Amino acid sequence: MAVDELQAIIQRCQILEEADFKGEDFNLFLVAGQKCLEDGYAAQLLEVIQNEKNKVIIKNMGWNLISPLVRCIFMYKQEDDKREHCLRILDQLAQICNPKELFLGLLEQIEQTSGDQVCQTVMLLLQPLQTVLLKLQNKKAYSVGLSLAMIMNQLTSLPVPYTKQQIQEDKLGLCQCCNAVVDFAKPFVNEVVKNMEKSEYDDMELKEELLKFCMKSLKYPLLAAQLEQLEGIEEHPFRHFATEIIDILWNIRELMPLVVLHHKGKSPCWENQEFADIERKNSADSLACLSYLMFVQHFGIECFPVVFSPAYLLLCNMTHIEVLLKRYSLWDLQDLFESSLLRMEDNSLLHDYLEFRDFINVPQDLVKIMTLCPMEHLRKKSLSILQLFIDKFDTEGKYTLFRCLLKTSNHAGVEGYIIKNIKDQIHLSLTKEYDNMWFTGHHLISLLDLVLSLPEGAETDLLQNSDRIMASLNLLRYLVIKDCESDNQTGVWTTLTKIEQNFLKPLRVGLNMSKAHYEAEIKNKKENRKEAHSSNTVCSVTVSGEKMPAMTTGMQLQVLHSALFTFDLIESVLARVEELIEVKIKAVMDENS
């Protein structure tokens, strides 16, 4: 019987000195112990282990039993007595065994687990692992780091519960497990804190390992987790986890440097940033998550200094915002951006901030999302944030931003939107008495040169650019109505010849050409000679990667008609503008004569 075999080997070893144990004895002990467990004699095994006489044997050999023990524990049901016995054996082993070997035994179990069992195994072994680590004499920091890294690596393969239901159900036990891991880490945090209080503190190693753990936790699971308060869940597990992680960072005094100081040495020119150390690149996600936790969710904000200027905080967050925009992890990050921006007053952001790369890159990234992102709500959100961003800058900043976006967006819709913004700014400077240098006079003229022109003269594709052209015409109409030639505050009257030359004239020619072309096309279609021309005008259309069916002649005609309608619309506004200009010039001439 298994128990007898065990007793036999135990008795043989009891009389031996510790130093005289042989490899053979180890094997016999393992085989016998394993058999006891498999045959269900856990209670008896527990007795053997608890026997004071056997202490030396267990101390040396006990670690062997971890693997069969874990297997058994998962075999028994929750309420089974034998399971209880096994758990007590585990507990005893943690107390008695040589920490060094037991540590390896435990770690090995964690390393080998996979899939559904990951969280169960980790939670089962955390307590003994902690006990053992606290007893370790040498290489403690290294071992703590190794344990945490191994555990986090195992967890990373699991999906993060997202919906309320998933969180409550916590099917794989991830929520529970994360918080258990934090508890596991706490004694080591306390140790670091205690050491830091002593004046001579040279053990940076443990602190670094804990820092690594926090950075990892921020990236996974926190970056992927849903962190809004959920109704009906009192203690949101990930909110709790986030609080604990930030607490650790705070306690080991790494929070502040991570959120603010890392930025201090950074120069605005990108050459330095591009080659910035790889470590920083790797931690970009974690840092962005940390900023989100602090500034949007207000975790740990109570210990954050309240003397920083809002513009500086925006500057600090801009790096994270850019990183995360690029990764399309939009939702949270747009929140971060929004909340950073909301701390600023309108028109208070100095244009000089545009000299920081991030400040000029982020709006361009937003434009990319606005024009290329397949999801409508994200496009809309990008647009609203871009507007918020524009609003915060002083007039020179707005001016520079408009110039930049006009030149870089390559999208008529965005350009139209910017032009509308320019119109609003001109309106403000004409109606209000404040710093209006940038949207009147020669600065404005140079901006108008950019706005009131056709990129390719008369040959410009008017249909493609209709948004932009309509916005430009509206702006011009506004200018000639609002600004009398005698005042000429905006300078538009001085530059009228140029506008005529670069914009109105080619637009007229272009309109005539396009209209003639489309009318001819319609005529062709109607005469059912589509084969010869269809390839010229109608190309295949793909929508979200799928090719649309070829258009019927009827549909093609419809499209052509709507194009003509657009041209008519442009033409009517153009005619109105020309009329206004004529009337005003005439009025002035009459006055003068």
Place this chain on the structure above:
Amino acid sequence: MTTDEATKSEGEVQALALTERGEDITPAQDRGVLKIIKRPGSEDESPMIGDKVYVHYKGKLANGKKFDSSRDRNEPFVFSLGKGQVIKAWDIGVATMKKGEICYLLCKPDYAYGSAGSAPKIPSNATLFFEVELLDFKGEDLFEDGGIIRRIKRKGEGYSNPNEGATVEIHLEGFCGGSRFDCKDVKFIVGEGEDHDIPIGIDKALEKMQRGEHCILYLSPRYGFGEAGKPKYGIQANAELVYEVTLKSFEKAKESWEMDTKEKLEQAAVVKEKGTMYFKEGKYLQAVIQYGKIVSWLEMEYGLSEKESKASDSFLLAAFLNLAMCYLKLREYAKAVECCDKALGLDQDNEKGLYRRGEARLLMNEFELAKCDFQKVLEVNPQNKAAKSQISVCQKKTKEHNDRDRRIYANMFTKFAERDAKEAASKSRVGRAAEKAACEKGLKTPGAE
């Protein structure tokens, strides 16, 4: 003291005193920041703009509620003075303090968080009260590497700085070991100071200066004349330099987004020439700046015509290859590899790209990878003799390296064994058997690093 005063909180008394007796320290004299010195400083020196300052402080709202204190955090608060990092009241207030001084500041919302407030602690339109102690300050370390320390004597106007390629007019005086070796007014392009015997550190520092700024710059040899020294000025190798610089005026170079493709391509040809000139003279840092411009202009450019795209790719390829060469010379091998990777991204069989990456990797002791690169060079051009000999170098090095490792580890294991034997004299042999068993199971033991 009247009973009335006694019942008031300490904060209120201080705030009241400030309103009555505080000195208005705002430049606009609008009573936005009022100051009373509680304890005068121990030294007469005040921090200069841009200095890194260390303070302890306590902040209260008008109702006496404490909202923040560095003492609660148990560590001094550090920031750069006069840079807009902190609320306006602080940039103004701390600049007036002497080392060791403690003062009270009463700050109106316009000089603090204004109507927006600062969620969650500062409400809208709050007047803030601070007690600040200036513990210490030091010059600004421009690149966080101790290479250039700046102390600003007179702040410049506005906030904009010359960028790389900007044309600057400066007055400079250079000192080495207490004696002046250079004094001149000069106009040049940032990044090309070398043409006027101006070390690279000045170019770098200028990018952080403002119009009219007058500052002292302490340059380490790396940012000075380096190992070569400057015989013209009688400056030895590896000399520390001090410069006093006034930025009189500058005209910025166009930002990348302000240039159209045609302009970028034209300029690329110009800077490529310039970069090559520096390279030939052995001025690698300066050459990196020139080639770097090509990358910044053209790497992200899109919407090019076929012809433009061809021209752009050829400039980029040349730029990356030359940058790789510069970084090899500067012994920054990781950067060299990065540039080669980018060059090879444009032209995967580029002989120079492969060869230089091989060289860089060889110098980084990545022999196997280096060998692969040189082998690829031979695939592209079987005549490349240099690559052939490099392969044998790789093989030789790999062997040497292995041998050395073996020797080191052999020694190490004997040493470990000896040490363990001593330690284990009292302990059991079995313990080690257990450890060995654990090793065999494929686990890294902490002891076997």
